[in-house]
Amino acid sequence: MKYSKLFPKTLRQAPVGAESINHQLLVRAGFIHQEMAGVYTYLPLGWKVLNKISNIVREEMDKIGGQEILMPVLHPGENWKKTGRFSSFDTLYKLKGAKDKDLVLGPTHEEIIYPLLAENINSYKDLPLYLYQIQTKFRDEPRAKAGLLRTREFMMKDLYAFHESDEERNEYYKIVREAYLKIFKKLGLSVLVTKASGGTFSDLSEEFQVITPSGEDTVLVCNRCSVAINKEIAEDKKCPQCNGNLKEERSIEVGNIFPLKRSYAEVFNLYFTDKGGEKKIVSAGCFGLGISRTMGAIAEVFHDDKGIIWPETVAPFQVHLVGLDLEEESVKGEAERIYKLLQAERVEVLFDDRVEVSAGAKFADADLIGISYRVVISKKTGDQLEVKKRVEKETKFVTFEQFLEIVKNPR
RNA sequence: CGGGGUGUAGGUCAUCGGUAGACCGCUGCGUUUGGGACGCAGAUGUAGAGAGUUCAAUUCUCUCCACCCCGACCA
Numbered sequence: 001m002k003y004s005k006l007f008p009k010t011l012r013q014a015p016v017g018a019e020s021i022n023h024q025l026l027v028r029a030g031f032i033h034q035e036m037a038g039v040y041t042y043l044p045l046g047w048k049v050l051n052k053i054s055n056i057v058r059e060e061m062d063k064i065g066g067q068e069i070l071m072p073v074l075h076p077g078e079n080w081k082k083t084g085r086f087s088s089f090d091t092l093y094k095l096k097g098a099k100d101k102d103l104v105l106g107p108t109h110e111e112i113i114y115p116l117l118a119e120n121i122n123s124y125k126d127l128p129l130y131l132y133q134i135q136t137k138f139r140d141e142p143r144a145k146a147g148l149l150r151t152r153e154f155m156m157k158d159l160y161a162f163h164e165s166d167e168e169r170n171e172y173y174k175i176v177r178e179a180y181l182k183i184f185k186k187l188g189l190s191v192l193v194t195k196a197s198g199g200t201f202s203d204l205s206e207e208f209q210v211i212t213p214s215g216e217d218t219v220l221v222c223n224r225c226s227v228a229i230n231k232e233i234a235e236d237k238k239c240p241q242c243n244g245n246l247k248e249e250r251s252i253e254v255g256n257i258f259p260l261k262r263s264y265a266e267v268f269n270l271y272f273t274d275k276g277g278e279k280k281i282v283s284a285g286c287f288g289l290g291i292s293r294t295m296g297a298i299a300e301v302f303h304d305d306k307g308i309i310w311p312e313t314v315a316p317f318q319v320h321l322v323g324l325d326l327e328e329e330s331v332k333g334e335a336e337r338i339y340k341l342l343q344a345e346r347v348e349v350l351f352d353d354r355v356e357v358s359a360g361a362k363f364a365d366a367d368l369i370g371i372s373y374r375v376v377i378s379k380k381t382g383d384q385l386e387v388k389k390r391v392e393k394e395t396k397f398v399t400f401e402q403f404l405e406i407v408k409n410p411r
Numbered sequence: 412c413g414g415g416g417u418g419u420a421g422g423u424c425a426u427c428g429g430u431a432g433a434c435c436g437c438u439g440c441g442u443u444u445g446g447g448a449c450g451c452a453g454a455u456g457u458a459g460a461g462a463g464u465u466c467a468a469u470u471c472u473c474u475c476c477a478c479c480c481c482g483a484c485c486a
Contacts, residue, residue: 012435012447013423017479037478089486108486142412142484150485216485258486286486324445360446367446378445 001317003352003365006030007044010365020214022299023147025308029368031316038144038152045369046295048316050155053291054134056186056313057157060179066132066159071112073136077102079111082267091139105138110260110286113160114268121282124164124274128172132159134291148296149216149252155291160260162284164274169259169283173204176287180208180255187294188311189254189301192228194219196256208255208289210297217253220246252297253290260284308370309390317350318407320371322362324378326355335377338385341400347407366390373407 007030014024015034026032031046042050058068077094080086086094086104093105106112113131121127137156144152159176163169177193184191189210196205207230209219218231224244237246262281265271270282295314302309312318319342323335335353342349350371352362359378366374367390376386376395385403388395398406 009436011422015422016417016424019479034478085486090484091486110486139485143482145480253485256486261486327444356444358444358446358448360444360448362447363445364447376445380445 001044001350003350004354006350008033010368018147020146020149020300021303022149022214022296025299025303025368026147026296029308029370032148038141038150040148040151040153040292042292045316049295049310049314050291052314052316053187053294054155054157057183057289057291058134060183060186061130061132061157061159064130064175064179065128066130069131069133070135071106071109071116071133073106073138075104075106075111077104079115080104083111083264085111091141093138093140106135107137107139108286108288109133109158109160110264114264114270117162117282118268118270121162121270121272124272127162127164127272127282128168129162130159130172131162132157132287146214146216146296147299148292149214149300151292154293157289157291159287160284161287162270162282164272164280164283166259166283169285170204173257173259173285176257176285177206180257180287180289183289184208184210184254186313187298188313189294189298191254192219192221192251194228194230194251195233196230196258205258206256207253208257209251210254210301211249211251212297212300213250214300215250215252217251219249219251221249222246252293252300254294254297255287255289257287258285260286303370306364307368310370310372312372315371316369317348317371319347319349319373319375320366320369321349321351322366322374322376323351323353324359324362324376326353328379331377331379338375338377338400345404345408347404375403 010030011028014028018024018027026046027034029045030043031049033041033043035041061068077086080089080092085092089107092107095103095105097103121129134155134157136153138153141150141152144150161169161172161176163172191208191210194207194209196207209217209228219228220231221228222239222242222244225239225242227239227241231248239246265281265284271279272282274280298311298314299308302311321335321339321342323332325331326335339349339351352365354362370390372390374388374390381397384397384399386395386397387403
């Protein structure tokens with residue numbers, strides 16, 4: 001991609017109202033655009049990052065047997081009346097269709113997936129079954145805030161797992177838990193697994209929290225062992241496991257996993273026939289992961305005063321190629337040549353090909369956008385590449401081949 | 412939903428009863444080019460919306476709307 005064609009341009013100042021770091025940086029760097037409170041457009045750079053996060057999640061979901069589907073955003077209100085959530089789900093968006101039909105914009109998909117399963121699951125041979133989707137969810141939050149951290153329309157991965165028994169469900173819960181830890185590790189985020197707030201669910205209900213001062217959750221972390229608890233459910237200031245002192249930390253909840261209540265299966269008649277010919281109720285678990293919120297969390301955690309510092313796994317491009325002195329034909333030719341060579345090697349490269357823009361402005365944009373590797377071609381670089389990692393201060397000069405090695409084997 | 416704040420050019424902000432200006436960005440020309448260069452010349456506005464007060468309202472008053480922050484809320 002040539003920078004001169006990239007939509008839109010970066011902004012020198014954050015728009016008024018953008019207070020949180022992720023909001024400011026993502027808007028300035030041209031990743032997102034706010035349309036109204038809690039609703040954003042994902043611009044080319046932002047959409048790339050979102051897809052990279054999605055793909056990492058997808059890969060791990062597939063590894064643990066997940067089958068990807070896409071359920072509708074628009075739900076029949078009737079299903080929500082059956083579970084009682086048409087009136088009890090506070091942040092539900094409701095609308096009317098033709099003939100005054102009640103409709104719902106999906107904030108979660110139990111009301112869709114249970115009827116779907118009930119129609120297709122009959123035997124123990126059909127179980128277990130793991131279905132997931134990555135989709136836009138809607139929740140009419142009383143107060144949207146903090147950029148991508150709390151929005152009314154957001155991208156989420158939700159996995160629904162269906163089992164013959166609670167025991168089997170609990171075993172799979174551990175498997176998904178591990179998959180989540182792998183995902184966040186790949187995303188470069190260190191997460192704490194905390195006992196969830198809410199209390200509606202069993203002990204297995206847990207949240208994945210990213211510790212950062214700008215977080216809106218508060219968790220209590222033990223200074224001696226690994227225990228972490230959401231503050232909303234903590235009774236005292238001592239660790240329940242080792243009696244160590246608990247320290248308060250602010251955090252962002254990026255994932256939440258829990259067993260689903262039996263009542264959904266009862267309402268939608270989700271039963272199966274077991275080996276002995278007996279009719280039994282299906283046991284299920286739900287596993288959520290906020291894709292767009294995770295993007296915001298990454299910007300909150302990984303940035304400096306100049307801009308975002310994307311982990312290599314989710315950066316919109318692998319390489320930011322900066323051409324200087326491009327009014328000199330030989331330099332321009334060399335920059336173009338490197339650009340094409342990188343593309344031929346399937347390296348994702350953003351090429352700043354602007355001729356009339358000063359070096360300082362190009363560097364400032366590169367820092368703001370936050371792509372992991374910056375490669376400069378100028379009249380000074382000769383037949384080598386000047387490489388700088390976004391996280392490091394010093395630059396080094398390497399051959400094209402050496403650079404390929406570095407980029408293709410990220411650590 | 413309670414409390415507070417802000418709405419003026421595409422973006423950030425000045426102006427404050429007498430009909431609007433700077434910087435960034437944009438267009439053109441010229442000079443520049445290793446950390447957000449400079450000169451000259453241009454284009455761009457229903458001052459959030461409505462009502463009121465006034466000879467006169469962007470400016471004062473009221474209502475509404477939008478956005479942000481704190482809180483409440485967050486299957």
